[in-house]
Amino acid sequence: MKRIYMDNNATTAVRPEVLEAMLPFFCEQFGNPSSVHWAGRAVAGAVEKAREQVARLINCSPAEIVFVSCGSKGDDFAIKGTADALRDKGNHIITTAVEHPAVLNTCKFLEKQGFEVTYLAVDCDGMLDLAALEAAIRPQTILISAMWANNETGTLFPIEEVGAIARKHRVRFHTDAVQALGKVPVDVQKANVDLLVVSGHKLGAPKGVGALFIRKGTKLTPLIHGGHQERNRRAGTHNVPAIVGLGLACELAGQELALKMEKVRRLRDRLEQGIFARIPEVKLNGHPTVRLPNTLNVSFAWIEGESLLLNLDLKGIAASSGSACTSGSLEPSHVMGAMCVEITLAHSSTRFSLGPDNTEEEVDYVLEILPPIVQRLRDMSPLYQRHLTCEECSIVKRI
Amino acid sequence: MYTDKVMDHFSNPRNVGEIENADGVGEVGNASCGDIMKIFLKVDDGVITDIKFKTFGCGAAIATSSMVTEMALGKTVDEALQLTNAAVAEALDGLPAQKMHCSNLAADALHEAIKNYREKQK
Numbered sequence A: 001m002k003r004i005y006m007d008n009n010a011t012t013a014v015r016p017e018v019l020e021a022m023l024p025f026f027c028e029q030f031g032n033p034s035s036v037h038w039a040g041r042a043v044a045g046a047v048e049k050a051r052e053q054v055a056r057l058i059n060c061s062p063a064e065i066v067f068v069s070c071g072s073k074g075d076d077f078a079i080k081g082t083a084d085a086l087r088d089k090g091n092h093i094i095t096t097a098v099e100h101p102a103v104l105n106t107c108k109f110l111e112k113q114g115f116e117v118t119y120l121a122v123d124c125d126g127m128l129d130l131a132a133l134e135a136a137i138r139p140q141t142i143l144i145s146a147m148w149a150n151n152e153t154g155t156l157f158p159i160e161e162v163g164a165i166a167r168k169h170r171v172r173f174h175t176d177a178v179q180a181l182g183k184v185p186v187d188v189q190k191a192n193v194d195l196l197v198v199s200g201h202k203l204g205a206p207k208g209v210g211a212l213f214i215r216k217g218t219k220l221t222p223l224i225h226g227g228h229q230e231r232n233r234r235a236g237t238h239n240v241p242a243i244v245g246l247g248l249a250c251e252l253a254g255q256e257l258a259l260k261m262e263k264v265r266r267l268r269d270r271l272e273q274g275i276f277a278r279i280p281e282v283k284l285n286g287h288p289t290v291r292l293p294n295t296l297n298v299s300f301a302w303i304e305g306e307s308l309l310l311n312l313d314l315k316g317i318a319a320s321s322g323s324a325c326t327s328g329s330l331e332p333s334h335v336m337g338a339m340c341v342e343i344t345l346a347h348s349s350t351r352f353s354l355g356p357d358n359t360e361e362e363v364d365y366v367l368e369i370l371p372p373i374v375q376r377l378r379d380m381s382p383l384y385q386r387h388l389t390c391e392e393c394s395i396v397k398r399i
Numbered sequence B: 001m002y003t004d005k006v007m008d009h010f011s012n013p014r015n016v017g018e019i020e021n022a023d024g025v026g027e028v029g030n031a032s033c034g035d036i037m038k039i040f041l042k043v044d045d046g047v048i049t050d051i052k053f054k055t056f057g058c059g060a061a062i063a064t065s066s067m068v069t070e071m072a073l074g075k076t077v078d079e080a081l082q083l084t085n086a087a088v089a090e091a092l093d094g095l096p097a098q099k100m101h102c103s104n105l106a107a108d109a110l111h112e113a114i115k116n117y118r119e120k121q122k
């Protein structure tokens, strides 16, 4: 059976050249980079090289990069570390309703600790309202946290404008750029970012490694109290092979960004146009144009997402869904909810996130497989039947 | 995640559709999860002689719908009322823990359809 992977926002394969660069650091160059002897020294150089590679991708200095154990850890450190460091200055945090759980649930935790959090609404395209952001700033505001690109819809926030507002009001600015890196240009200087999070496994490095950019002069309370690694900012012996992999993946991402993403965009557009041409009553979720080049999130009215994913999986196609039924929770995606997507459409939201390894043939295969699956599930759906007999159905109007 | 039986009923669901002039129709929906299921019955002399379903929901919801129609077909309405959610799940060799509410739906829809049939009889 064909195997087609269109879930690159969930994770990516480790790139072969990245794996190759990592391999010597398991058995041959196994030293602890904190050791003074020959075994440690060789490895310390590799960690510092990786630091430079990550720094170059986002345009900061290497000393401003701290390696962490994943994207979630980076968000956790940025937010909780700020909350503690700036406790005397204020207790108010501004974030958005569509952040990744790594940010949202950290903010919810802080609410229980006495912090106040404003969750900014987004419009129906998932876009942030800058006037609302500025209006939410209070004297007690210590942090604005807004993601660079949304993982479910690919919608890109106006990060440079957010950064300008943060600077104007002298509020610290954190952005989760996990989905943006390797897909769109990211520059912490242009965007006035103070804290930025990178995750390895979304750009061809392994799972379980990430980086946090901490702008020079940004006070952050360490959360892991242990050894003196990372200049006392994050304790724990370095995961050297993974850090080496992250470094090379960032370097490659920088070199190939324009070329690869142009290809990915063409494929994504082919898929998007093909779906809308072949299947009636489909809704695009997310911003139509201000969006990651690889992401397509659509709802096929009248059907539920997990049953669609299972059918695609039976044909070898890997995608993902915002349906409650795939998450183990009882509610559909909070991102769909925040974008005023009608509830059954939210349950049907399906994300295709492409990568540079996808081909035109693969897109065409999906376009061939998808319409009969959607039709079969619609024929099985009590909502579809009701729609055919009821012209006034509210769901139709809301599409 | 799903058993072979669930995947079989999901891929080849039995008794999909509607019955015109059904003797009983039952519909249940789990608003929070967003799944909706509808069952149509044909009853002759107290025996279920035809049964069809339509479902909006996940793989487990479709498989339990299909299974409950298969289990109820040929039974008397009294026997069909004895069918439990647990029995449906068991007939499918079990469901993942977080999916147990889908099997509630299937038996509930059947019971609703029988209730509707009985009301019509009065």
Ligand SMILES: Cc1ncc(COP(=O)(O)O)c(C=O)c1O
Pocket (backbone or CB within 6 Å): A009, A010, A070, A071, A072, A073, A100, A102, A147, A149, A150, A151, A176, A178, A179, A199, A200, A201, A208, A209, A210
């Ligand atoms: C936007 C965003 N932030 C954070 C994360 C978490 O990253 P990690 O899986 O490395 O913890 C992810 C990945 O799922 C993500 O998409």
Ligand code: FES
Pocket (backbone or CB within 6 Å): A324, A325, A326, B033, B035, B056, B057, B058, B059, B060, B061, B098, B099, B102
């Ligand atoms: S219908 Fe939602 S989990 Fe089964």
